[in-house]
Amino acid sequence: MSYIQVDHLQKNFWVRKKKDKRSLFREKEKVEALRDLSFQIERGELVGYIGPNGAGKSSTVKILSGILTPDGGSATIGGLIPWENRKEHVRRIGVVFGQRMQLWWDVPILDSFSLLKDIYRIPDAAWKKRLDELSGALQLEDLMRTPLRLLSLGQRMRAELCGSLLHQPELLFLDEPSIGLDSISKLALRDFLRWENREHGTTILLTTHDMEDIAALCPRVMVLGHGRKLFDGELSALLARYDTSRTVTVRFGEGNVQPALPEGLSVSREGDDLKIIYDPRKNPTADILASLQQAGTLRELTIQPQNIDHLIADMYQEMAL
Amino acid sequence: MKSYWTVFRLRRKMEVQYRGAMLGGIICQIFFGLILIALYRALYESKPQDLPLSHVVTYVWLQQAFFRMLLASDPDLLDKIRTGGIAYDLCRPVSLYGFYYMRILAQKLTGSLMRAVPMLIFAAFLPEGWGITPPASPAGFLLSLAALLLGLLCVSALENITMAFTMRTLDSRGVQAMLNLLMMTLSGNILPLTLFPDSWQRIITLLPYAQLLDAPIRLYTGDWAPQAGPRILALQLGWTGLLAALGLFLWQRNQKHIIVQGG
Numbered sequence: 001m002s003y004i005q006v007d008h009l010q011k012n013f014w015v016r017k018k019k020d021k022r023s024l025f026r027e028k029e030k031v032e033a034l035r036d037l038s039f040q041i042e043r044g045e046l047v048g049y050i051g052p053n054g055a056g057k058s059s060t061v062k063i064l065s066g067i068l069t070p071d072g073g074s075a076t077i078g079g080l081i082p083w084e085n086r087k088e089h090v091r092r093i094g095v096v097f098g099q100r101m102q103l104w105w106d107v108p109i110l111d112s113f114s115l116l117k118d119i120y121r122i123p124d125a126a127w128k129k130r131l132d133e134l135s136g137a138l139q140l141e142d143l144m145r146t147p148l149r150l151l152s153l154g155q156r157m158r159a160e161l162c163g164s165l166l167h168q169p170e171l172l173f174l175d176e177p178s179i180g181l182d183s184i185s186k187l188a189l190r191d192f193l194r195w196e197n198r199e200h201g202t203t204i205l206l207t208t209h210d211m212e213d214i215a216a217l218c219p220r221v222m223v224l225g226h227g228r229k230l231f232d233g234e235l236s237a238l239l240a241r242y243d244t245s246r247t248v249t250v251r252f253g254e255g256n257v258q259p260a261l262p263e264g265l266s267v268s269r270e271g272d273d274l275k276i277i278y279d280p281r282k283n284p285t286a287d288i289l290a291s292l293q294q295a296g297t298l299r300e301l302t303i304q305p306q307n308i309d310h311l312i313a314d315m316y317q318e319m320a321l
Numbered sequence: 322m323k324s325y326w327t328v329f330r331l332r333r334k335m336e337v338q339y340r341g342a343m344l345g346g347i348i349c350q351i352f353f354g355l356i357l358i359a360l361y362r363a364l365y366e367s368k369p370q371d372l373p374l375s376h377v378v379t380y381v382w383l384q385q386a387f388f389r390m391l392l393a394s395d396p397d398l399l400d401k402i403r404t405g406g407i408a409y410d411l412c413r414p415v416s417l418y419g420f421y422y423m424r425i426l427a428q429k430l431t432g433s434l435m436r437a438v439p440m441l442i443f444a445a446f447l448p449e450g451w452g453i454t455p456p457a458s459p460a461g462f463l464l465s466l467a468a469l470l471l472g473l474l475c476v477s478a479l480e481n482i483t484m485a486f487t488m489r490t491l492d493s494r495g496v497q498a499m500l501n502l503l504m505m506t507l508s509g510n511i512l513p514l515t516l517f518p519d520s521w522q523r524i525i526t527l528l529p530y531a532q533l534l535d536a537p538i539r540l541y542t543g544d545w546a547p548q549a550g551p552r553i554l555a556l557q558l559g560w561t562g563l564l565a566a567l568g569l570f571l572w573q574r575n576q577k578h579i580i581v582q583g584g
Contacts, residue, residue, distance in 0.1 A: 062408065065412045066411070066412060067408055067411045067412060069577060069578075086411075087414045087415075088414070090412045090413060090414050091414040093412065095409070095412050097408055097409065100404070100405060100406045100408055100409060101406055101409070102406075102409035102410075104331060104335065104397075105397065106335045106338055107331060107334055107335055111331055111334065112331075114327065115324070115327045115328065115331055118323045118324040118326075118327040119324040119327075119413050119414065119415055120414065121323075121324075
């Protein structure tokens, strides 16, 4: 059996709504957050978990971290059922909810960290070593004695991350961990997660809308929509499937060259540059390049794949999400 | 176990930071104390009661000094429940009830001690008939300290039940307004329980609210002799146990039906 084994998981919520503005009573409406979700994750995997807003990502994370009880289906993590063996289960996992706070607002963050030390019964020496490691990677050394309320959003986020990793969990759920981080912190976070995964074999499930984080970290991606799994596999395979447009920008040695290109491509001229947008599935890149070379001497040439966010947006649209 | 103690320490540290709130609270409570005492002096002038006036005055000062023990909810805790920050606490390998109990206890103890000590010193220097009088006997004093401690444990258990209800209703104001009315009346904060008709007192002093401050104050003033001490402490202990068991049950039920809203 896999480390994380999820079978036919279901979760419903009841939302109370007024039928129209004037009606006195509110009616209960069932929202199926998870309809029938199954997947497996092996120990040491780094998996990206994506989907549009309201797809059920956070519900999955909350069920797997033992907070919510599902309405149907089963899940085991390392042999334990999260919502039934809550205490033993949560000792081994770390969770980051990007939009919530775990550290204490009015006290220095170091105090919050020492509380976590006692909660997880981390030995003093191990705690110190780990804290050094984390505060270095997340650039927190100078902030340890500052109360949380005085930190900026990005600094707070880094401190929250540090808090979730202190007890060196074997499994890490990250729900939007890069909210509010600047580029330096974002890159540092990526490096750190990669290092954590490689060094300690930590299994990581990363939920985010930041596709660059996913692309940089996760070999495997799962796409969730309407409470169901729509895709599970390598990110490159996913991208290849929806990679429907690329842009070639080319500058010729001599001006005003008109290359003989296949029908149906969008061609536009911006100054000396010629911009050609094509679908690599219909017109192989090699063919496009060949016809450009025939037209004249090339001085500059760049090929840009579609922006990953556009690509994901196209995918969501096609999956009717 | 150590983590519960650390929560207590951390919450205490946090409470000590709110010195502005402390000063405001002291001024407010001294004001109320003086008004109430003026009122009872007027009452006694026109119609003297069986109970000595000095007992009533001492009762009022002790009630005002430990006011914070009765009426103060942890705003952070309520926020956590309202905004879903509680999700983090749910993924800790600790008992949520115990964790929150220690927070509540630390807040009530620290908050009320910070106010009570300066206020009681102030009240001790007031002229006779306005100020607090010394305890009736050393034994009564020691017993009243023990009773105060048990009262604190009892009120924290009560508060944790309110928190459990807050998890159901999300907004604590409705439940709290109702419970506060009960608390203020039945704990003797509005009118000392010692001034209630005897037949009422027999019932009211058995209720949990009377265990919080009324019982320790009566031991202090000698209204209850030290011989009654063991019976009173046992009653307090019984209520604390019962309320804690109820709170624990409610929290465990909540945990099964929890919903964390908004992603």
